[in-house]
Amino acid sequence: METVELRHLTIGYIVKGQQRIVVSDINATINASELTCLLGQNGIGKSTLLRTLSAFQPALSGEIYLDGTPLTALSSRQLSKKVGVVLTEKPDVRNMSVEEMVGMGRSPYTGFWGSLDADDHQMIDEAIRLVGIDRLRRRPVHTLSDGERQKCMIAKALAQQTPTIYLDEPTAFLDFPSKVEMMQLLRRLAHEQQKTIFLSTHDVELAMQLADRIWLMEPDRLSIDTPHQLAADGSLSRFIERPGIHFDTNDMTIRVARQT
Numbered sequence: 001m002e003t004v005e006l007r008h009l010t011i012g013y014i015v016k017g018q019q020r021i022v023v024s025d026i027n028a029t030i031n032a033s034e035l036t037c038l039l040g041q042n043g044i045g046k047s048t049l050l051r052t053l054s055a056f057q058p059a060l061s062g063e064i065y066l067d068g069t070p071l072t073a074l075s076s077r078q079l080s081k082k083v084g085v086v087l088t089e090k091p092d093v094r095n096m097s098v099e100e101m102v103g104m105g106r107s108p109y110t111g112f113w114g115s116l117d118a119d120d121h122q123m124i125d126e127a128i129r130l131v132g133i134d135r136l137r138r139r140p141v142h143t144l145s146d147g148e149r150q151k152c153m154i155a156k157a158l159a160q161q162t163p164t165i166y167l168d169e170p171t172a173f174l175d176f177p178s179k180v181e182m183m184q185l186l187r188r189l190a191h192e193q194q195k196t197i198f199l200s201t202h203d204v205e206l207a208m209q210l211a212d213r214i215w216l217m218e219p220d221r222l223s224i225d226t227p228h229q230l231a232a233d234g235s236l237s238r239f240i241e242r243p244g245i246h247f248d249t250n251d252m253t254i255r256v257a258r259q260t
């Protein structure tokens with residue numbers, strides 16, 4: 001069980017020598033055995049947070065602890081055995097098959113050029129089966145559709161067999177049933193394998209139904225609670241409701257008015 005703890009974490013960028021703070025002083029915990037969904041409007045800082053948690057970019061200040069160990073104390077090899085990451089960047093690969101790409105998830109254990117043993121192959125097969133891309137396994141990754149590639153990159157993170165997985169908009173390109181299946185799979189992995197799963201999404205209705213906990217990022221605050229509690233205290237209405245968009249807090253559904 002791995003728990004992620006953020007202490008006084010300030011995230012953002014250095015632009016022309018000046019700090020550009022995106023979110024300041026985050027104090028929070030991401031729990032193991034839970035699916036946690038990060039919601040917030042465009043440009044609010046979701047990717048920045050995920051990249052900072054994954055050590056792809058430095059925090060401006062504060063600390064991130066992975067099961068009590070500061071993230072900055074871990075080597076990249078140690079980190080790759082603890083945290084699997086699926087970001088939105090397209091992988092820059094040619095002539096690598098889906099099976100080989102998913103196999104790259106095993107590289108923390110085998111080394112980049114290391115050979116895969118029977119256990120590795122079993123984990124690769126299992127990851128491919130779980131995300132439902134068996135028929136794509138021999139296809140070159142650069143020929144996949146956006147949704148197919150997204151599933152492939154999620155399978156790679158699953159093959160990595162880490163206790164923590166961060167995903168930036170993992171359902172963005174998926175068709176509707178695939179979005180549901182992917183979120184259900186990630187929820188199941190959190191519950192059955194005690195994984196810590198933290199993902200950003202714009203699929204608000206799915207997050208409300210399937211997340212154990214929601215992080216709602218807004219310009220002046222970060223609210224963290226169960227979907228029901230965030231509905232009950234008005235946070236989700238504040239985030240969702242606009243003229244012509246109504247959020248029903250009781251059954252947690254969104255209704256959209258026809259304008260004409």
Ligand SMILES: Nc1ncnc2c1ncn2[C@@H]1O[C@H](COP(=O)(O)OP(=O)(O)OP(=O)(O)O)[C@@H](O)[C@H]1O
Nearest residue numbers: 013015020022040041042043044045046047048049
């Ligand atoms: N390299 C960068 N340098 C400076 N500012 C950046 C950089 N990358 C992103 N930003 C800014 O940081 C803020 C947060 O961006 P981020 O990508 O984290 O938002 P997001 O919540 O993931 O948005 P979206 O839902 O649109 O993907 C935005 O104002 C963005 O313009």
